[in-house]
Amino acid sequence: MKISTSKTELQAALQKLSKATPTRSTLPILNSVLFDAQETETVLRTTDLEITIIANLPASIETPGSVAIPHQTLLDITNESPEDTRITLSANTNNKVEMVTDVGAYDIMGKPAEEFPAVPEIDNRKETGLSMEALRDMIKKTSFAVSRDELKPALTGVLFRFNKDNLTAVATDGHRLVCYNRSDYKADEYTGDIIVPRKFLNLLSGVLEGEESIQLWMGANHVTA
Template sequence: MRITIPQPQLLKTLQVVEHAVNDRSTLPILSNVLLESSGNELTLTATDLDVGIQCRFPLAQAMEKGAVALPARKLTTIIRELPDDTVTLEAKKNHTATVNCGTSSFRIPGLPAEDFPVLPSSDSTETVSVSQGVLKSLISLTAHAMSIEETRFILNGALLATQKDMVVMVATDGRRLAVAQAPATKVGKQPLNAVLPAKTIRELGRLLAEADTEDVIISPLKDNQLTFRFGLVTVVTRLIEGQFPQYEKVIPSSSKIVVTCDRQRLLEAVRRTNLMTTATSQAVVFELEPNRLVVSKESPELGSAREELDVRYNGDRLTIAFNPEFWLDVLKVLQSTEVSIELTGPDRTAVIREHGFTFLVLPMKGA
């Protein structure tokens, strides 16, 4: 195999797939990236057997066909350090590759392409289509609520489902819940109901183009897998097995007791107050009275913080404690100028409802 390709384009393609590499695997082949030349197209593939990423790149002219598996991190590091010039990569029969660019030359030992796992392909007609920008937005609005506790494996990811003509994404860690939905371009006859691992969610969030209206084609695969195809990229993922919680049952009815304030000002107030929290004393206190919100924290070790905000609120005086990180996570991803929060009691769930988005967070028992 022999290919020539501009350094920036090869580096960009490597950076698309390298996040799927597993350097700690007991299988040496999984720390490699597979490079395949079909003549007029270069395909790069990486996988850890749970998530696989493949990226195709059209070549300016027909090249020698072939394939080789090369150490992903080392190859990416080398290409990154090369000058902005044409790279010539040639793989020998002994699976060793040479990389030449300008006056630089490298020799990299590789592994047989035949040892690399083959990513499954889908021929299913039960596909779901949604624009890249929409799916990226759904991920942004919900990913922060995924659990990181290994004991609750089903929550270590996000639910992706279809409801009528809508695509819905849901994540929860048991203390907060984020639900986002948006219209799909196309849904299949059979409803989609899949729990995606956190790594898959992160990789899709990284790879999807925010302003791109081109559709992502989502197709089911055998053996509890799902594939996402968009542009020149394909992502294949195993799904988390198990029953995702029935989240609809915990969403309360709308409340008339609402506090409305500037989103950015609340974000900054919570961020500053959070400076006085510790690992053993995380809660910050929200004190509400008509047209005023005080966010505060008292810490015997660090001292205290107090932030006062003008708000629209006509309910009774209310004091409620929250984990500030949960508020920071959601306030950062919202785009609205103002945020309205339903607060009905010191031990009741706080709720944000916006168009296509619902967020619930449980209070903490003490400050």
């Protein structure tokens, strides 16, 4: 693999991906970001096995390939690079990564892409959409009541009930309960109940900007936004 990109693009992608990079893990590979450079695009991915973030990186692709690179090491070097620098990342068949900037070159030991957890297959997923403003408001007004007790997993998220003509969100920690209803929602393909973890909602609320719509895909045990 060999790609070239700007500091600005790489830094922005790594900062976004850091939200799904665990600080401590029994699986060292989870501390890495997966680079997958194909003929027409470069896709980056991180996961903590509960949440997966995928980002497209604008880059010039000289040689397609894939490799997992330690996230924090990559971010630290990127942060210290000059603002207008170009960054080239190349990996050999032994997963040794060379990172070249305008002011220096760095050798980083990567890991085989095959060791990185695959994205779960979502069978029979169904789609629905709602405005970012509506989702942002629902998260703000319900997530504070979610339980922090990991021994009660059903209470550590917000229950979203997608009906044909309305959307209800419910959160409780066993002592207080919040129920929030939106009557301006119209179902697309999906109707039903799903519990969304607080961590995912907090992550989502940090990137919901503007008044456009956001699409959600629902599987049996997964939500994709």
